Amino acid sequence: MNTVINMHSVCKIISENIPYEKKDISGKIKNYFFPKKKNKYLVKNCSIKLSAGRSLAIIGSNGAGKSTLMKIISGIMQPSNGTIKILDYVPYERNKSFQKKLGVVFGHKSSLIWDLPAKYSFDLHKTIYGIDDISYERRLKHLTSILSMEKCLERRVKNMSLGERVKSDLIMNLLHSPELILLDEPTIGVDMESKMMIREFINYEKEKNNRTFILTSHDPTDIENCCDEINILAKGEIVLAEETSNLKKRYQQKVKIILKNKELNQELIKENILAWSSQAEFYLINDCLNVITNKEDEINLINLFISMKITDFELKSMSFEEILAGQFQIFKNNESDNYESDGDN
DSSP states (O other), X not given: OOEEEEEEEEEEEEEEEEOOSOOSHHHHHHHHHSOEEEEEEEEEEEEEXXXXXXXXXXXXXXXXXHHHHHHHHHTSSXXXXXXXEETTBOGGGOOHHHHHTEEEEETTBOOSOTTSBHHHHHHHHHHHHTOOHHHHHHHHHHHHHHTTOGXXXXXXXXXXXXXXXXXXXXXXXXXXXXXXXXXXXTTTTOOHHHHHHHHHHHHHHHHHHOOEEEEEOSOHHHHHHHOSEEEEEETTEEEEEEEHHHHHHHHHTEEEEEEOOTTSOXXXXXXXXXXXXXXXXXXXXXXXXXXXXXXXXXXXXHHHHHHTTOOOEEEEOOOHHHHHHHHHXXXXXXXXXXXXXXXXX
8 A cells, every 4th residue: 555644753843931930020021021932842753654545533632733733744834853754745845746636624714715606616726726627527526416515516605504615625625636635623513414424425535536534523423434543642742543443442342430429539449440450541520530441340340349338330331432532531641741851852
């Protein structure tokens, strides 16, 4: 398989003001005229390798560095350190041949001309990318048919629903047949039917046309149904990189136990649980201790809780959404500040 993305130890560092501890007028004057600065990592030591026809989800909590990483991949932003090749090009050099192989859709930012019918935006895109008439008409007919948008071509963009606008953006950015498509929150605010259609469309393009997708989304159903691989970002670092199927398979043999009494001695409970299940994982949601453990330890832990007179708990299998939420919480508990230390170069 051809390698579409080859990124190694990529970092993006910015200089950020560090306010003085004193909040009086002297501190404010010093902060204005003699600001103290420290380097901060937006992304740190990120390495990604992705083959053609595959799809990758880049996920994480707000501020984790997802959008920064997407900007680096698309060439909008130049990394501070590391090496990156996208489709054998250095993206930030913005080679025209590279840009013709790239499609970018931001769910919250439309590229369509607001006051004109969508067809005018498509025609403009055709001219910009130099698409010949025959290829353009064939591709437009194909894309509008798959996304059920034939009747929307002559409708003004401002009169479209959100789902129709998102699908129109998808059509426009795929007209030039890009090899790599970046989708930043493509289903945000979109109705259920349109979400399903967009997911089916992504899978169709992967399987039939060998297109490669990178997707950011807070919707676990997007990730579960469309993405072959998952990268979880925390404080700019990739803390988990795994095949979606492997992650699901790993947690099929696990159960989640929620201890609902917030007054319990959680450290003592953790210590006792680890005596029975050394692989148990812990995180807090709404101050309630959540335990992820192997199914084979389930009976032992229930007996342990009974012996400790703990009766207010819930035992359940894990959905894909809960798997991802659990991973977020586990890595969030281990997060540290992403400022450059004095020893870093």
